[in-house]
Amino acid sequence: MKIVIGCDEAAYKLKEQIKQYLIKKGEEVKDIGVYDEHPSSYPDIAQTLCNNILDGSHERGILLCGTGIGMAITANKIPGIRAAVCHDMFSLERSIKSNNCQVLCMGARVIAPQYAQLLIDTWLECEFAGGKSTPKVERIMEIEAQYTK
Numbered sequence: 001m002k003i004v005i006g007c008d009e010a011a012y013k014l015k016e017q018i019k020q021y022l023i024k025k026g027e028e029v030k031d032i033g034v035y036d037e038h039p040s041s042y043p044d045i046a047q048t049l050c051n052n053i054l055d056g057s058h059e060r061g062i063l064l065c066g067t068g069i070g071m072a073i074t075a076n077k078i079p080g081i082r083a084a085v086c087h088d089m090f091s092l093e094r095s096i097k098s099n100n101c102q103v104l105c106m107g108a109r110v111i112a113p114q115y116a117q118l119l120i121d122t123w124l125e126c127e128f129a130g131g132k133s134t135p136k137v138e139r140i141m142e143i144e145a146q147y148t149k
Contacts, residue, residue, distance in 0.1 A: 001027055001028070001059050001060065001124060002027075002028045002030070002057065002058045002059050002060075003022060003027055003028065003029050003030070003058060003059070003060050003061065003062065004029075004030045004032060004049050004052040004053070004057075004058040004060075004061045004062075005018065005019055005022075005029055005030070005031055005032070005049075005061065005062045005063075005064075006031070006032040006033055006034075006045040006046070006048065006049045006061070006062075006063055006064070007033070007034060007042075007045065007063070007064035007065060007108075008034060008040050008041075008042035008045060008064075008065045008066070008070075008071075009034055009036070009037045009038055009039055009040050010065055010066035010108055010109065011064035011065050011066065011106075011107070011108035012034055012035075012036060012037050013037075013108070014064050014106075014108040014111075014113055014116065015031070015034075015062075015064050017113045017116075017117075018062065018064070018113070018116060018117065018120065019031055021117050021120070022120070025124075027124070030052065030057075030058060032045060032048050032049055032052070033045060033048075042065050042070055042071055042074065043070075043074045045063070045071075046063055046071050046074035046075045046078075047074065047078065049061045049063055049075070049103070050075050050078040050080075050081045050083075050103065051078075053080075053081060053102050053103065054078070054080050054081070059102070060102050060103065060104070060123075061075075061102060061103040061104070062103070062104050062105075062106070062120070063075060063083065063103055063104070063105045063106075064105070064106055064107070064108055065105075065107060065108070066107055066108060066109045066110075067085070067107035067109060067110055068085040068086075068087070068105035068106045068107040068110065069085055069105075069107070071083070071105045072084060072085045072103075072105040075103050075105065079144055079145075079148045080141075080144075081102060081103060082095075082099055082100060082101040082102060082103070082137075082140070083101060083102070083103035083104075083105055084099065084101045084103070084104065084105065085105045085106065085107070086104055086105070086106065086119060086123075087106060087107070087110055087111050087119075088119075089118075089119065089122060092104070092119050092122055092123055092126070093122060093126055096123070096126040096127065096128060097126055097127070097128060097129040097133070098129065098133045098136070099133070099136075099137060099140075100128040100133070100137050104119075104120075104123055106119070
């Protein structure tokens with residue numbers, strides 16, 4: 001799976017740990033920054049990551065900041081993107097199986113690196129279930145389209 005990953009300065013260390021973990025698992029990872037702990041503009045990182053999803057060059061993305069919330073808010077402003085903050089297994093599974101999310105957001109000040117890795121293992125295995133969820137995701141996209149005209 002082609003994965004793009006990005007963070008702000010608050011999550012730089014977690015991003016580096018997750019990136020190395022994914023590479024060891026044999027995943028193709030594109031790191032879009034940040035590359036140190038200097039202050040950064042997380043909305044710009046979120047936008048760049050989402051553009052990588054929308055252009056088809058990457059299947060999924062991981063956005064990291066202090067809580068994951070700011071990244072998710074920004075990502076969800078971009079038409080065509082569905083992002084969710086997930087710090088537990090049930091939410092993580094539902095984000096993909098029920099909502100077909102492409103972007104996982106997590107907070108470095110909220111989650112331990114080892115647990116983040118465990119969640120990512122499940123995240124890599126999850127697929128959109130379709131079925132009863134399909135009309136709901138389609139309706140989300142219809143609502144989104146009303147505001148992008």
